[in-house]
Amino acid sequence: MKRFDYSDGVLIYYLPRELDHYAAEKIKSGSEKIFDENNVEYLIFDFEKTSFMDSSGIGLVTGRYRRVHDKGGKVFVVNVSENIDKILMMSGIYRIIEKKETKEDIIKDMVAGGCYE
Amino acid sequence: MKRFDYSDGVLIYYLPRELDHYAAEKIKSGSEKIFDENNVEYLIFDFEKTSFMDSSGIGLVTGRYRRVHDKGGKVFVVNVSENIDKILMMSGIYRIIEKKETKEDIIKDMVAGGCYE
Amino acid sequence: MNNTNEMTVRFSGNAQNESFARMVIAAFITGTNPTLEEVSDVKTAVSEAVTNSIIHGYRKKSGQVTVYAKVTGRKIYIEIIDFGDGISDVKKAMEPMFTTGPEEERSGMGFSFMEAFMDKIEVESKVGEGTTVKMWKEIGTAGRQFE
């Protein structure tokens, strides 16, 4: 099971079925090196498989957001089910992070924004 | 959710997803009247929906078998998954009760046996 | 079924058991005939409290977390109990966004989520002795989808 994918400044997290504290810790420690060695310009949280999330998931997203945003990067969430949307909404995270329907929508944004000129 | 179906001497039990002691008791008490008021000639246990069974299920089948067999009736199990087959096999129940693939196979048997002449 | 049913589960306070606790509570409340959304709400609330016991109550130490649940008709009552560090200022701890674990990327929204997903919560805590979170929820009282 692939947990993330990195290339050319774009990091995608494939989030697990249940995003709790245990899962968040594994995701963080598993991707620490990428943040240390690269400049992540686009960070994408893919919720396609995720049916459960609690506030530890919010902590993961906002924590990663801070690291990427401090260096001018952008953060997105995609494939958000109704269930997960409710949690993200409640947390107020959409004030700082953009939701897109699919990863393709983000690529459009990347092209428009000049990342892939 | 229909638990059973009776007409013309043929009783079909539609067994639940989990056939344990709790479920067996409900099935027994729910169909008591039918046995009291009718002569059940063909008794069919339909396992189509059943994915779990323990020895309480064996108790149900053999208990009902006795009531029906004493009066010359026949008992069948149908739509048995691999999982349930293992339990039925272990219990030795196939020495007294016949397994058929589908309910249609039993109707053939009924016609041949002269029930529907 | 308007009768009462009770259960208590006690488990080691390690992070893998967060999902175990969620599955136990989901299994226990099925008798109240909840919607999928109500099950999810209760799971989230329990997940928050159990996670707090593990990471804030016991930190790196070992300890046991207890979940007690009682169902009466469609009323659910749950307690999550630890014998960990306890909370010095419960009122402050319950404020949205307040966290003592920012470096661990905690959001400080655990108590807010418990309050949002349950009808009512209460927190009892004593420094050095531990924490008990009590939660109430009545099934079928808000936006019911199936009858």
Place this chain on the structure above:
Amino acid sequence: MNNTNEMTVRFSGNAQNESFARMVIAAFITGTNPTLEEVSDVKTAVSEAVTNSIIHGYRKKSGQVTVYAKVTGRKIYIEIIDFGDGISDVKKAMEPMFTTGPEEERSGMGFSFMEAFMDKIEVESKVGEGTTVKMWKEIGTAGRQFE
């Protein structure tokens, strides 16, 4: 994960909780990475013992059933405990087809199923005090289907 994990669950001895006990044990042993068949085997064995506590141990009386489980690596150990009537002759009770409940359509195969589905079982019982069933199973030792 070669570490140890433990849990204890206690619940009212009523028949609805038989399925609850199965779900709890299934959730608890996921860490041993069992096949679906192994999960089913353990659920069946626990279902048998819990049912026995409810119908033979407590009969129509109320009482609590306790399930303790410990996982070490892929080794599973389970105890099912009641404080009910107890068994006067354990050896006889464990014989296949022996039952004191034929009029309730009991099959007398509960202990046989426990023995078939687990690697080993042990029964301790005292009349008037209650019964403890101990079970052992190592995951991945027989006919493993997925790795």
